[in-house]
Amino acid sequence: MRRRIVPYFLLSPGTIWLVLFFVVPLYYMGKLSLESGVVGSLEFNWNWSNYSEALSLYDSQFIRSFVYAGVATLLALLISYPLAYTIAFKAGRWRNALLFAVVAPFFTTYLIRTLAWETMLSDESPVTKFLHTVGLAPSGHVLATSGAVIAGLTYNFLPFMILPIYASLERIDVRLIEASKDLYCSAAQGFWRVTLPLSAPGIVAGTLLTFIPAAGDYVNAQFLGGVGNRMIGNVIQSLYLTQSNYPSAAALSFVLMGLIMVAVVVYIRFAGSEALMGEEAV
């Protein structure tokens, strides 16, 4: 009997904290999203129009958020894979140094990293001048374009992509790759048919860990983007913190959370739940 209570005893402080400060707040936000009126005289009356208004007013910001996050996730995947592969299979004694380089950006504050990009992409910077010379920035400006926001998003969440891919590559039994060579696979075939499928759990985890925070981000759009690059996070932030339009902001937050969940579920279906469960078990 005593043994039966032990796990609940161990779980209770954390569970209470998470229920009280994560689940209950979501309930309150749900309630707020169905209220009408202004601060001081908010009234609960199943006001679903907050949702329809939110969607029709801010549909472009929603679409932009998902497009930016999607492109940034794809770029991050392309950038991360070679590095993760090298660290897992080729780095030898350099492995720890490379892993350090991967997490190093996390040791500087997120906002400062984004500001460093603002410096690097400003009009007088060599990066901008180079991009202008090769024709990638015809106007001579990079800041306040969607490219700048996507570049910032890609950079800021890169370690979230590299580390899971590295972890899944590192677990691969090298003998499987050797076996594919014994069976006359070329190096390329071996990669596409053995290594890549076996690293799928890492790719699924990495893309989720990149996409979810990127879709809700507003720091990159704030510092690197212009008025035309505002994402849904910017809208929620300003409705909550400067305009005090709580019902609309709450409705937007719920729609964002819902859309991300739908995207995640569809993606997991598509990518195979096995891949994710493999990661889950660790």
Add this chain to the structure above:
Amino acid sequence: MSADREGAGGRAWRWLREHAVNIAAGLVVLYLLIPIAVIFVFSFNDPQGRYNFTWVGFTLSHWGNAFGLEDLTDALLTSLKLALLATVISTVIGTLMALALVRHNFFGRRLANFLIVIPMATPEVVMGAALLSFFLILNTPPLGFQTLLIAHVMFCISFVVVVVRSRLIGFDRSLEEAARDLGASSFETFRLVTLPLIMPGIFGAAMLAFALSIDDFVISNFNSGTTVTFPLYIFGAAQRGIPVEVNVVAMILFFFTVAAMGFATWQQRRAEKMASIRPEQEAGAGFPAGAAAAT
């Protein structure tokens, strides 16, 4: 002659093909580190106006004045205090949860797992907004340090659980059984055997929680009231031009974290070395672990 040149070209081409992945990886490493270098270089800049975006000239004066801006130092101290408290609370709570989830099979385990995963899959904006709604409707506690602490502990717990759990899964339970056989009580076993062995995991989890807390901007932005943390200070300052001292403080934090990481890795290696001595000694005594546990 021409065959020779082709050979050289072919060799270069082959070398390039063989090393293409490594070269790509090297470029990515550069890409990762360049912004840090930019932050470092611009901490020595001597800008004339309010904006530290273009290189003007070298000066050490901002490093000399690192803690000379009162607002910035206050914000940094608030962040450190907040991160320390959030780390201690979330590490204790999270470790207990991880122990329950790995060591026990109980009704509601899947639900508990779900409760831990879901905050990690929720965008920070949504978490921040939900907590703000909660505090606004309850009207207590007033937005400020307390609400920040509540929020930071909340988002750190899940990460602590995940890290400690991975350490517990690879745990050799025969060591605990041996301790019990030698007459240790269950609490003594936990204190003298289990805890020291999972300590590197707990330490890693604590470092992660600290890093998450001290770096958090979005959730803090929603729940800070008038309290200013380091990231919030930067955000506020960004509107009117960021003092160079921000770069200096960021670099000091960076080097400090690097040192802490180095220490943690060193400790982990030592712990692993200690753990690896055991099987050899047992083999020397000719006593397989399983047999000892069975008697």
